[in-house]
Amino acid sequence: MCVSMDLAEFSGTTLYAGRCRHRRHGLIEVLGYQNTPVNRADGPNAMLLAADATLIPAALTRVPERRRPDLDPALMEFYAAFYPGHTIAVCCFDGADAHRAKPLLMWYEPADPDRLVVPAVDCHTGGPPRLDEPVTTDHWVIFGGDGLPRGRGNPVGYPRKMRGKLRECLPDRVIGRRFDDAAALNGDFAITLDDLREENLDGIHRPPPADTAR
Known part of the structure; x- marks a missing residue:
């Protein structure tokens, strides 16, 4: 999800979720995330992707100070x-470009057991997200994995040099769509496995977080 610990801009977000049968771990769900961040704060910044939110302050002590952002307790309370x-x-970053x-x-x-969910709650102010306010979206939301029958969806190509351990977690075919809205509901993205198959x-x-966490 695009939630920052201070002022920031994010664009070109790509979200992926899919399930596959791993030869060692059994049925797993895979989450992928990528975007283009710009830090608009005076100091270092970080992006949260929704263990325990209360453990974040201790974990940040292991981050170099020049890249360590300040924490708003209200944001941690939101996640908890x-x-x-x-x-x-x-994800800590300090670049303004x-x-x-x-x-x-x-x-x-x-x-x-019945649906895939990708985290997508937005807030770029450093404070807790306002779920009652619309947000701007610039997202590609992609679903795939074993839940997509053979012959359905769009084929995916991968570099020949990709590691086998990585490749076995990635889908052969996917479906997805672009969400480019100036005033969209704030929430996660989800799809039922039945809708994925079809x-x-x-x-x-876009279920609200309270529904996602059930």
Whole structure:
């Protein structure tokens, strides 16, 4: 999700979620994230991707001071309240020039048996997100994995030199759509596995965090 710890701009966000049967770990869900960040704060900044939000302050002590942002306690309270039990990744940056960040990819055990969810709550002020206010979106939202039947969706090509351990977590085919709205609902993106199998892009919806965390 595009939530920063201070003033920032994000553009060109790409979100991916899919499930696959891993030969060692069994059924896993894979989350991918990439965007172009610009720091508008006077000092270092960070982006949160929704373990425990209360552990973030201690974890940040391991970040070099020049890249360590200040924390708003209200933001940590937001995550603790709306995303209990979720692991949170904090990406620290201090550049004022736009550049395409390297993608993040992580896997975990599926939390919902019937749908895929990608974190997408927005707030670029450093404070907690306002879920009652519209947000601007510049997102590609992509779903795939074993839930997409053979022959459905769009084929994906990969570099020949890609590591095998990485490739086995990535999909052969995907579906997705662009969300480019000036005043969109603030929330995550989700799709049921039934809609994924049917390539029903209209089934992509934005549940509020309280629904995502159930």
